[in-house]
Amino acid sequence: MSKNPEDPRAAVQRLMREYETYDQAVDVVSAFEFLFTLPKDMAATVQHFERFPKIPTGASDPDTPDLTVLFTDGTALVGEVARLSLQPKSVDSACDQLLRYNNLTRVHDAAGFANVTDVDVVLFVPLDIGPDAVDRIIYERMLDSTHPYKPSKAPCIVQFARDPDRYMFQRINDAKNGSIDGHGREPHLGARIRKINVPASGFTAIKATSKFMNDPIKPLYLAVILYTQVWPTEQKGKVAETRVTPAETARTLQKLYRAGTANDVRSTMALLISAGLAVDNKDGTYTVAKSPRAKGEHDLARIIAQRSADRAKPLVRPSRTAATALSNQLALFD
Incomplete structure:
Protein backbone atom coordinates (compact mmCIF):
# COMPACT_ATOMS: atom_id res chain seq x y z
CA MET A 1 0.00 0.00 0.00
CA SER A 2 1.43 3.38 -0.99
CA LYS A 3 1.78 6.18 1.50
CA ASN A 4 -0.69 9.03 1.44
CA PRO A 5 0.58 11.97 -0.61
CA GLU A 6 2.11 14.79 1.37
CA ASP A 7 -0.23 17.66 2.17
CA PRO A 8 0.66 20.55 -0.19
CA ARG A 9 1.05 23.04 2.63
CA ALA A 10 3.34 20.66 4.54
CA ALA A 11 5.33 20.01 1.36
CA VAL A 12 5.94 23.72 0.83
CA GLN A 13 6.98 24.14 4.47
CA ARG A 14 9.37 21.19 4.25
CA LEU A 15 10.99 22.40 1.04
CA MET A 16 11.34 25.96 2.30
CA ARG A 17 12.75 24.77 5.63
CA GLU A 18 15.41 22.77 3.75
CA TYR A 19 16.16 25.77 1.54
CA GLU A 20 16.42 28.25 4.42
CA THR A 21 18.50 25.93 6.62
CA TYR A 22 21.05 25.38 3.86
CA ASP A 23 21.05 29.08 2.89
CA GLN A 24 21.62 30.05 6.51
CA ALA A 25 24.52 27.61 6.85
CA VAL A 26 26.11 29.14 3.71
CA ASP A 27 25.71 32.55 5.36
CA VAL A 28 27.42 31.39 8.56
CA VAL A 29 30.41 30.01 6.68
CA SER A 30 30.57 33.16 4.53
CA ALA A 31 30.39 35.40 7.60
CA PHE A 32 33.37 33.63 9.15
CA GLU A 33 35.29 33.67 5.91
CA PHE A 34 34.76 37.43 6.03
CA LEU A 35 35.91 37.65 9.67
CA PHE A 36 39.06 35.64 9.06
CA THR A 37 40.12 36.97 5.68
CA LEU A 38 38.99 40.57 5.18
CA PRO A 39 39.50 42.64 8.36
CA LYS A 40 43.24 43.26 8.19
CA ASP A 41 43.97 42.66 11.86
CA MET A 42 42.45 39.16 11.96
CA ALA A 43 43.53 38.24 8.43
CA ALA A 44 47.17 38.80 9.38
CA THR A 45 46.93 35.83 11.78
CA VAL A 46 45.42 33.45 9.17
CA GLN A 47 47.43 31.29 6.80
CA HIS A 48 44.49 29.59 5.07
CA PHE A 49 40.67 29.53 5.27
CA GLU A 50 38.93 26.50 3.75
CA ARG A 51 35.15 26.34 3.17
CA PHE A 52 35.17 22.86 1.57
CA PRO A 53 37.32 20.81 3.97
CA LYS A 54 37.87 17.15 3.13
CA ILE A 55 40.52 15.73 5.41
CA PRO A 56 41.68 12.10 5.01
CA THR A 57 42.10 10.39 8.37
CA GLY A 58 42.88 6.78 7.49
CA ALA A 59 39.26 5.82 8.17
CA SER A 60 36.87 4.86 5.40
CA ASP A 61 35.45 8.40 5.15
CA PRO A 62 37.32 11.71 5.35
CA ASP A 63 36.36 14.35 7.88
CA THR A 64 34.23 17.08 6.32
CA PRO A 65 33.65 19.93 8.77
CA ASP A 66 32.00 23.07 7.45
CA LEU A 67 35.10 25.25 7.71
CA THR A 68 38.71 25.09 8.83
CA VAL A 69 41.15 27.86 9.62
CA LEU A 70 44.92 27.37 9.67
CA PHE A 71 46.66 30.09 11.66
CA THR A 72 50.17 31.34 11.07
CA ASP A 73 51.23 29.96 14.48
CA GLY A 74 50.47 26.37 13.40
CA THR A 75 47.18 26.01 15.32
CA ALA A 76 43.74 25.57 13.80
CA LEU A 77 40.05 26.16 14.22
CA VAL A 78 37.45 23.69 12.94
CA GLY A 79 33.82 24.77 12.62
CA GLU A 80 30.59 22.81 12.24
CA VAL A 81 27.15 24.34 11.57
CA ALA A 82 24.39 22.16 13.02
CA ARG A 83 20.65 22.29 13.52
CA LEU A 84 20.30 19.69 16.26
CA SER A 85 16.95 18.12 16.99
CA LEU A 86 18.12 17.60 20.60
CA GLN A 87 16.92 14.01 20.40
CA PRO A 88 19.53 11.55 21.74
CA LYS A 89 20.38 10.10 18.30
CA SER A 90 20.92 13.56 16.78
CA VAL A 91 23.07 14.76 19.69
CA ASP A 92 25.12 11.56 19.73
CA SER A 93 25.79 11.94 16.01
CA ALA A 94 26.96 15.52 16.56
CA CYS A 95 29.25 14.39 19.38
CA ASP A 96 30.77 11.71 17.16
CA GLN A 97 31.58 14.39 14.58
CA LEU A 98 33.00 16.80 17.15
CA LEU A 99 35.20 14.09 18.63
CA ARG A 100 36.67 13.32 15.20
CA TYR A 101 37.47 17.00 14.70
CA ASN A 102 39.04 17.21 18.17
CA ASN A 103 41.51 14.51 17.11
CA LEU A 104 42.59 16.16 13.85
CA THR A 105 46.33 16.65 13.45
CA ARG A 106 46.27 18.48 10.12
CA VAL A 107 44.05 20.82 8.12
CA HIS A 108 44.07 22.35 4.66
CA ASP A 109 46.64 24.89 3.57
CA ALA A 110 47.00 26.51 0.16
CA ALA A 111 49.10 23.62 -1.19
CA GLY A 112 47.32 20.67 0.42
CA PHE A 113 47.57 19.95 4.14
CA ALA A 114 49.60 21.24 7.07
CA ASN A 115 50.22 19.65 10.46
CA VAL A 116 48.79 21.54 13.43
CA THR A 117 49.76 21.59 17.09
CA ASP A 118 46.32 22.35 18.54
CA VAL A 119 42.70 22.45 17.31
CA ASP A 120 39.79 24.48 18.65
CA VAL A 121 36.42 22.96 17.73
CA VAL A 122 33.49 25.36 17.33
CA LEU A 123 29.87 24.24 16.99
CA PHE A 124 27.47 26.83 15.55
CA VAL A 125 23.81 26.31 16.50
CA PRO A 126 20.67 28.44 16.05
CA LEU A 127 19.75 30.78 18.88
CA ASP A 128 16.68 28.79 19.88
CA ILE A 129 18.69 25.72 20.92
CA GLY A 130 21.96 27.25 22.16
CA PRO A 131 21.65 26.63 25.95
CA ASP A 132 20.04 23.22 25.33
CA ALA A 133 23.01 22.25 23.15
CA VAL A 134 25.38 23.00 26.04
CA ASP A 135 23.24 20.91 28.38
CA ARG A 136 23.04 17.93 26.01
CA ILE A 137 26.65 17.96 24.78
CA ILE A 138 28.68 19.29 27.69
CA TYR A 139 26.76 18.32 30.82
CA GLU A 140 24.90 15.17 29.79
CA ARG A 141 27.74 13.66 27.76
CA MET A 142 31.22 15.14 28.14
CA LEU A 143 30.93 15.59 31.93
CA ASP A 144 29.10 12.31 32.50
CA SER A 145 31.75 9.80 33.55
CA THR A 146 29.76 6.94 32.01
CA HIS A 147 29.43 8.50 28.55
CA PRO A 148 32.07 7.76 25.87
CA TYR A 149 32.20 11.35 24.53
CA LYS A 150 35.47 12.55 26.04
CA PRO A 151 37.25 15.18 23.93
CA SER A 152 40.57 16.56 25.15
CA LYS A 153 38.78 19.89 25.70
CA ALA A 154 35.21 21.07 25.46
CA PRO A 155 33.94 22.31 22.10
CA CYS A 156 33.03 25.99 21.99
CA ILE A 157 29.28 26.18 21.34
CA VAL A 158 28.29 29.41 19.62
CA GLN A 159 24.69 30.42 18.95
CA PHE A 160 23.69 32.52 15.98
CA ALA A 161 20.67 34.52 14.88
CA ARG A 162 19.80 36.39 11.70
CA ASP A 163 17.83 39.53 11.08
CA PRO A 164 17.45 41.22 7.68
CA ASP A 165 20.71 43.16 7.92
CA ARG A 166 23.10 41.13 10.06
CA TYR A 167 24.10 37.93 11.82
CA MET A 168 24.74 37.81 15.55
CA PHE A 169 27.19 35.22 16.95
CA GLN A 170 27.60 34.65 20.67
CA ARG A 171 29.43 32.05 22.74
CA ILE A 172 26.98 30.48 25.21
CA ASN A 173 27.93 32.07 28.54
CA ASP A 174 28.40 28.94 30.60
CA ALA A 175 31.51 28.14 32.62
CA LYS A 176 31.68 24.60 31.25
CA ASN A 177 31.26 25.62 27.62
CA GLY A 178 34.48 25.54 25.65
CA SER A 179 36.41 28.62 24.67
CA ILE A 180 38.68 29.53 21.77
CA ASP A 181 42.38 29.73 22.66
CA GLY A 182 44.15 32.57 20.90
CA HIS A 183 47.60 31.07 21.64
CA GLY A 184 48.95 34.58 22.07
CA ARG A 185 47.60 35.86 18.75
CA GLU A 186 46.36 39.41 18.70
CA PRO A 187 43.56 39.74 17.92
CA HIS A 188 41.87 36.35 18.14
CA LEU A 189 38.30 35.14 17.83
CA GLY A 190 38.05 33.94 21.42
CA ALA A 191 38.38 37.50 22.68
CA ARG A 192 35.54 38.66 20.40
CA ILE A 193 33.08 35.78 20.34
CA ARG A 194 31.23 36.96 23.45
CA LYS A 195 29.13 38.77 20.87
CA ILE A 196 29.92 39.52 17.25
CA ASN A 197 27.58 41.27 14.84
CA VAL A 198 28.42 40.69 11.18
CA PRO A 199 26.51 42.91 8.73
CA ALA A 200 25.15 41.04 5.75
CA SER A 201 26.81 43.65 3.54
CA GLY A 202 30.16 42.50 4.92
CA PHE A 203 30.03 39.07 3.31
CA THR A 204 27.81 39.80 0.31
CA ALA A 205 30.79 39.75 -2.06
CA ILE A 206 32.00 36.43 -0.60
CA LYS A 207 28.59 34.79 -0.95
CA ALA A 208 28.27 36.06 -4.51
CA THR A 209 31.20 33.85 -5.51
CA SER A 210 30.75 31.12 -2.87
CA LYS A 211 27.15 29.96 -3.01
CA PHE A 212 27.71 26.59 -1.37
CA MET A 213 29.19 24.88 1.69
CA ASN A 214 30.18 21.36 2.67
CA ASP A 215 26.74 19.92 3.52
CA PRO A 216 24.81 17.99 0.84
CA ILE A 217 23.13 20.49 -1.47
CA LYS A 218 19.34 20.67 -1.19
Whole structure:
Protein backbone atom coordinates (compact mmCIF):
# COMPACT_ATOMS: atom_id res chain seq x y z
CA MET A 1 0.00 0.00 0.00
CA SER A 2 1.43 3.38 -0.99
CA LYS A 3 1.78 6.18 1.50
CA ASN A 4 -0.69 9.03 1.44
CA PRO A 5 0.58 11.97 -0.61
CA GLU A 6 2.11 14.79 1.37
CA ASP A 7 -0.23 17.66 2.17
CA PRO A 8 0.66 20.55 -0.19
CA ARG A 9 1.05 23.04 2.63
CA ALA A 10 3.34 20.66 4.54
CA ALA A 11 5.33 20.01 1.36
CA VAL A 12 5.94 23.72 0.83
CA GLN A 13 6.98 24.14 4.47
CA ARG A 14 9.37 21.19 4.25
CA LEU A 15 10.99 22.40 1.04
CA MET A 16 11.34 25.96 2.30
CA ARG A 17 12.75 24.77 5.63
CA GLU A 18 15.41 22.77 3.75
CA TYR A 19 16.16 25.77 1.54
CA GLU A 20 16.42 28.25 4.42
CA THR A 21 18.50 25.93 6.62
CA TYR A 22 21.05 25.38 3.86
CA ASP A 23 21.05 29.08 2.89
CA GLN A 24 21.62 30.05 6.51
CA ALA A 25 24.52 27.61 6.85
CA VAL A 26 26.11 29.14 3.71
CA ASP A 27 25.71 32.55 5.36
CA VAL A 28 27.42 31.39 8.56
CA VAL A 29 30.41 30.01 6.68
CA SER A 30 30.57 33.16 4.53
CA ALA A 31 30.39 35.40 7.60
CA PHE A 32 33.37 33.63 9.15
CA GLU A 33 35.29 33.67 5.91
CA PHE A 34 34.76 37.43 6.03
CA LEU A 35 35.91 37.65 9.67
CA PHE A 36 39.06 35.64 9.06
CA THR A 37 40.12 36.97 5.68
CA LEU A 38 38.99 40.57 5.18
CA PRO A 39 39.50 42.64 8.36
CA LYS A 40 43.24 43.26 8.19
CA ASP A 41 43.97 42.66 11.86
CA MET A 42 42.45 39.16 11.96
CA ALA A 43 43.53 38.24 8.43
CA ALA A 44 47.17 38.80 9.38
CA THR A 45 46.93 35.83 11.78
CA VAL A 46 45.42 33.45 9.17
CA GLN A 47 47.43 31.29 6.80
CA HIS A 48 44.49 29.59 5.07
CA PHE A 49 40.67 29.53 5.27
CA GLU A 50 38.93 26.50 3.75
CA ARG A 51 35.15 26.34 3.17
CA PHE A 52 35.17 22.86 1.57
CA PRO A 53 37.32 20.81 3.97
CA LYS A 54 37.87 17.15 3.13
CA ILE A 55 40.52 15.73 5.41
CA PRO A 56 41.68 12.10 5.01
CA THR A 57 42.10 10.39 8.37
CA GLY A 58 42.88 6.78 7.49
CA ALA A 59 39.26 5.82 8.17
CA SER A 60 36.87 4.86 5.40
CA ASP A 61 35.45 8.40 5.15
CA PRO A 62 37.32 11.71 5.35
CA ASP A 63 36.36 14.35 7.88
CA THR A 64 34.23 17.08 6.32
CA PRO A 65 33.65 19.93 8.77
CA ASP A 66 32.00 23.07 7.45
CA LEU A 67 35.10 25.25 7.71
CA THR A 68 38.71 25.09 8.83
CA VAL A 69 41.15 27.86 9.62
CA LEU A 70 44.92 27.37 9.67
CA PHE A 71 46.66 30.09 11.66
CA THR A 72 50.17 31.34 11.07
CA ASP A 73 51.23 29.96 14.48
CA GLY A 74 50.47 26.37 13.40
CA THR A 75 47.18 26.01 15.32
CA ALA A 76 43.74 25.57 13.80
CA LEU A 77 40.05 26.16 14.22
CA VAL A 78 37.45 23.69 12.94
CA GLY A 79 33.82 24.77 12.62
CA GLU A 80 30.59 22.81 12.24
CA VAL A 81 27.15 24.34 11.57
CA ALA A 82 24.39 22.16 13.02
CA ARG A 83 20.65 22.29 13.52
CA LEU A 84 20.30 19.69 16.26
CA SER A 85 16.95 18.12 16.99
CA LEU A 86 18.12 17.60 20.60
CA GLN A 87 16.92 14.01 20.40
CA PRO A 88 19.53 11.55 21.74
CA LYS A 89 20.38 10.10 18.30
CA SER A 90 20.92 13.56 16.78
CA VAL A 91 23.07 14.76 19.69
CA ASP A 92 25.12 11.56 19.73
CA SER A 93 25.79 11.94 16.01
CA ALA A 94 26.96 15.52 16.56
CA CYS A 95 29.25 14.39 19.38
CA ASP A 96 30.77 11.71 17.16
CA GLN A 97 31.58 14.39 14.58
CA LEU A 98 33.00 16.80 17.15
CA LEU A 99 35.20 14.09 18.63
CA ARG A 100 36.67 13.32 15.20
CA TYR A 101 37.47 17.00 14.70
CA ASN A 102 39.04 17.21 18.17
CA ASN A 103 41.51 14.51 17.11
CA LEU A 104 42.59 16.16 13.85
CA THR A 105 46.33 16.65 13.45
CA ARG A 106 46.27 18.48 10.12
CA VAL A 107 44.05 20.82 8.12
CA HIS A 108 44.07 22.35 4.66
CA ASP A 109 46.64 24.89 3.57
CA ALA A 110 47.00 26.51 0.16
CA ALA A 111 49.10 23.62 -1.19
CA GLY A 112 47.32 20.67 0.42
CA PHE A 113 47.57 19.95 4.14
CA ALA A 114 49.60 21.24 7.07
CA ASN A 115 50.22 19.65 10.46
CA VAL A 116 48.79 21.54 13.43
CA THR A 117 49.76 21.59 17.09
CA ASP A 118 46.32 22.35 18.54
CA VAL A 119 42.70 22.45 17.31
CA ASP A 120 39.79 24.48 18.65
CA VAL A 121 36.42 22.96 17.73
CA VAL A 122 33.49 25.36 17.33
CA LEU A 123 29.87 24.24 16.99
CA PHE A 124 27.47 26.83 15.55
CA VAL A 125 23.81 26.31 16.50
CA PRO A 126 20.67 28.44 16.05
CA LEU A 127 19.75 30.78 18.88
CA ASP A 128 16.68 28.79 19.88
CA ILE A 129 18.69 25.72 20.92
CA GLY A 130 21.96 27.25 22.16
CA PRO A 131 21.65 26.63 25.95
CA ASP A 132 20.04 23.22 25.33
CA ALA A 133 23.01 22.25 23.15
CA VAL A 134 25.38 23.00 26.04
CA ASP A 135 23.24 20.91 28.38
CA ARG A 136 23.04 17.93 26.01
CA ILE A 137 26.65 17.96 24.78
CA ILE A 138 28.68 19.29 27.69
CA TYR A 139 26.76 18.32 30.82
CA GLU A 140 24.90 15.17 29.79
CA ARG A 141 27.74 13.66 27.76
CA MET A 142 31.22 15.14 28.14
CA LEU A 143 30.93 15.59 31.93
CA ASP A 144 29.10 12.31 32.50
CA SER A 145 31.75 9.80 33.55
CA THR A 146 29.76 6.94 32.01
CA HIS A 147 29.43 8.50 28.55
CA PRO A 148 32.07 7.76 25.87
CA TYR A 149 32.20 11.35 24.53
CA LYS A 150 35.47 12.55 26.04
CA PRO A 151 37.25 15.18 23.93
CA SER A 152 40.57 16.56 25.15
CA LYS A 153 38.78 19.89 25.70
CA ALA A 154 35.21 21.07 25.46
CA PRO A 155 33.94 22.31 22.10
CA CYS A 156 33.03 25.99 21.99
CA ILE A 157 29.28 26.18 21.34
CA VAL A 158 28.29 29.41 19.62
CA GLN A 159 24.69 30.42 18.95
CA PHE A 160 23.69 32.52 15.98
CA ALA A 161 20.67 34.52 14.88
CA ARG A 162 19.80 36.39 11.70
CA ASP A 163 17.83 39.53 11.08
CA PRO A 164 17.45 41.22 7.68
CA ASP A 165 20.71 43.16 7.92
CA ARG A 166 23.10 41.13 10.06
CA TYR A 167 24.10 37.93 11.82
CA MET A 168 24.74 37.81 15.55
CA PHE A 169 27.19 35.22 16.95
CA GLN A 170 27.60 34.65 20.67
CA ARG A 171 29.43 32.05 22.74
CA ILE A 172 26.98 30.48 25.21
CA ASN A 173 27.93 32.07 28.54
CA ASP A 174 28.40 28.94 30.60
CA ALA A 175 31.51 28.14 32.62
CA LYS A 176 31.68 24.60 31.25
CA ASN A 177 31.26 25.62 27.62
CA GLY A 178 34.48 25.54 25.65
CA SER A 179 36.41 28.62 24.67
CA ILE A 180 38.68 29.53 21.77
CA ASP A 181 42.38 29.73 22.66
CA GLY A 182 44.15 32.57 20.90
CA HIS A 183 47.60 31.07 21.64
CA GLY A 184 48.95 34.58 22.07
CA ARG A 185 47.60 35.86 18.75
CA GLU A 186 46.36 39.41 18.70
CA PRO A 187 43.56 39.74 17.92
CA HIS A 188 41.87 36.35 18.14
CA LEU A 189 38.30 35.14 17.83
CA GLY A 190 38.05 33.94 21.42
CA ALA A 191 38.38 37.50 22.68
CA ARG A 192 35.54 38.66 20.40
CA ILE A 193 33.08 35.78 20.34
CA ARG A 194 31.23 36.96 23.45
CA LYS A 195 29.13 38.77 20.87
CA ILE A 196 29.92 39.52 17.25
CA ASN A 197 27.58 41.27 14.84
CA VAL A 198 28.42 40.69 11.18
CA PRO A 199 26.51 42.91 8.73
CA ALA A 200 25.15 41.04 5.75
CA SER A 201 26.81 43.65 3.54
CA GLY A 202 30.16 42.50 4.92
CA PHE A 203 30.03 39.07 3.31
CA THR A 204 27.81 39.80 0.31
CA ALA A 205 30.79 39.75 -2.06
CA ILE A 206 32.00 36.43 -0.60
CA LYS A 207 28.59 34.79 -0.95
CA ALA A 208 28.27 36.06 -4.51
CA THR A 209 31.20 33.85 -5.51
CA SER A 210 30.75 31.12 -2.87
CA LYS A 211 27.15 29.96 -3.01
CA PHE A 212 27.71 26.59 -1.37
CA MET A 213 29.19 24.88 1.69
CA ASN A 214 30.18 21.36 2.67
CA ASP A 215 26.74 19.92 3.52
CA PRO A 216 24.81 17.99 0.84
CA ILE A 217 23.13 20.49 -1.47
CA LYS A 218 19.34 20.67 -1.19
CA PRO A 219 17.53 20.41 -4.55
CA LEU A 220 15.45 23.56 -4.04
CA TYR A 221 18.54 25.61 -3.14
CA LEU A 222 20.37 24.31 -6.19
CA ALA A 223 17.34 24.99 -8.41
CA VAL A 224 17.47 28.65 -7.44
CA ILE A 225 21.20 28.90 -8.15
CA LEU A 226 20.80 27.14 -11.49
CA TYR A 227 18.05 29.54 -12.55
CA THR A 228 19.70 32.74 -11.29
CA GLN A 229 23.41 32.04 -11.89
CA VAL A 230 24.37 28.91 -13.80
CA TRP A 231 21.99 28.69 -16.73
CA PRO A 232 22.18 32.45 -17.45
CA THR A 233 25.97 32.01 -17.56
CA GLU A 234 25.68 29.07 -19.96
CA GLN A 235 23.15 30.95 -22.12
CA LYS A 236 25.16 34.19 -22.03
CA GLY A 237 22.34 36.05 -20.33
CA LYS A 238 19.44 34.86 -22.51
CA VAL A 239 16.14 34.22 -20.73
CA ALA A 240 14.55 31.31 -22.55
CA GLU A 241 13.63 27.64 -22.42
CA THR A 242 16.84 25.63 -22.50
CA ARG A 243 18.10 22.10 -22.89
CA VAL A 244 20.65 20.93 -20.32
CA THR A 245 22.68 17.88 -19.35
CA PRO A 246 23.55 17.12 -15.71
CA ALA A 247 27.25 16.57 -16.47
CA GLU A 248 27.65 19.86 -18.33
CA THR A 249 25.74 21.79 -15.68
CA ALA A 250 27.88 20.18 -12.97
CA ARG A 251 31.03 21.27 -14.80
CA THR A 252 29.78 24.85 -14.80
CA LEU A 253 28.97 24.61 -11.08
CA GLN A 254 32.48 23.36 -10.33
CA LYS A 255 34.01 26.11 -12.44
CA LEU A 256 31.99 28.84 -10.75
CA TYR A 257 31.69 27.56 -7.18
CA ARG A 258 33.83 24.41 -6.61
CA ALA A 259 30.65 22.51 -5.72
CA GLY A 260 27.93 20.37 -7.27
CA THR A 261 27.83 17.00 -9.00
CA ALA A 262 25.80 15.53 -11.85
CA ASN A 263 23.78 13.60 -9.24
CA ASP A 264 22.99 16.86 -7.44
CA VAL A 265 21.71 18.25 -10.75
CA ARG A 266 19.61 15.14 -11.41
CA SER A 267 17.98 15.47 -7.98
CA THR A 268 17.17 19.07 -8.79
CA MET A 269 15.76 18.07 -12.16
CA ALA A 270 13.38 15.69 -10.37
CA LEU A 271 12.14 18.60 -8.27
CA LEU A 272 11.72 20.84 -11.32
CA ILE A 273 9.85 18.08 -13.15
CA SER A 274 7.44 17.82 -10.20
CA ALA A 275 7.00 21.60 -10.44
CA GLY A 276 6.20 21.44 -14.16
CA LEU A 277 9.35 23.43 -14.94
CA ALA A 278 11.37 20.65 -16.61
CA VAL A 279 10.88 17.49 -18.62
CA ASP A 280 13.12 14.46 -19.06
CA ASN A 281 13.96 14.03 -22.74
CA LYS A 282 14.88 10.36 -22.17
CA ASP A 283 18.22 10.86 -23.92
CA GLY A 284 20.28 12.11 -20.98
CA THR A 285 19.08 15.69 -21.40
CA TYR A 286 16.33 17.77 -19.84
CA THR A 287 14.33 20.67 -21.24
CA VAL A 288 13.88 23.42 -18.66
CA ALA A 289 11.32 26.21 -18.74
CA LYS A 290 12.50 29.79 -18.42
CA SER A 291 12.64 31.02 -14.85
CA PRO A 292 9.38 32.04 -13.21
CA ARG A 293 9.16 35.74 -12.43
CA ALA A 294 10.22 36.33 -8.85
CA LYS A 295 11.25 39.11 -6.49
CA GLY A 296 14.62 37.68 -5.50
CA GLU A 297 16.02 34.23 -4.72
CA HIS A 298 13.82 33.52 -1.68
CA ASP A 299 10.68 34.32 -3.64
CA LEU A 300 11.83 32.12 -6.52
CA ALA A 301 12.40 29.25 -4.06
CA ARG A 302 8.85 29.63 -2.72
CA ILE A 303 7.36 29.68 -6.24
CA ILE A 304 9.18 26.46 -7.17
CA ALA A 305 8.19 24.83 -3.87
CA GLN A 306 4.54 25.79 -4.33
CA ARG A 307 4.45 24.52 -7.93
CA SER A 308 6.03 21.24 -6.84
CA ALA A 309 3.55 20.81 -3.98
CA ASP A 310 0.65 21.55 -6.34
CA ARG A 311 2.04 19.28 -9.08
CA ALA A 312 1.58 22.20 -11.44
CA LYS A 313 0.85 21.76 -15.13
CA PRO A 314 4.06 21.30 -17.18
CA LEU A 315 5.25 24.44 -18.95
CA VAL A 316 7.59 22.57 -21.34
CA ARG A 317 7.52 19.54 -23.60
CA PRO A 318 10.32 17.14 -24.61
CA SER A 319 12.63 18.69 -27.18
CA ARG A 320 11.99 17.79 -30.81
CA THR A 321 15.44 16.31 -31.19
CA ALA A 322 14.90 14.02 -28.22
CA ALA A 323 11.37 13.12 -29.29
CA THR A 324 12.58 12.27 -32.81
CA ALA A 325 15.42 10.13 -31.46
CA LEU A 326 13.02 8.27 -29.19
CA SER A 327 10.62 7.73 -32.08
CA ASN A 328 13.45 6.34 -34.23
CA GLN A 329 14.48 3.98 -31.44
CA LEU A 330 10.94 2.71 -31.05
CA ALA A 331 10.67 2.23 -34.83
CA LEU A 332 13.41 -0.39 -34.62
CA PHE A 333 11.01 -2.64 -32.73
CA ASP A 334 8.07 -2.23 -35.15
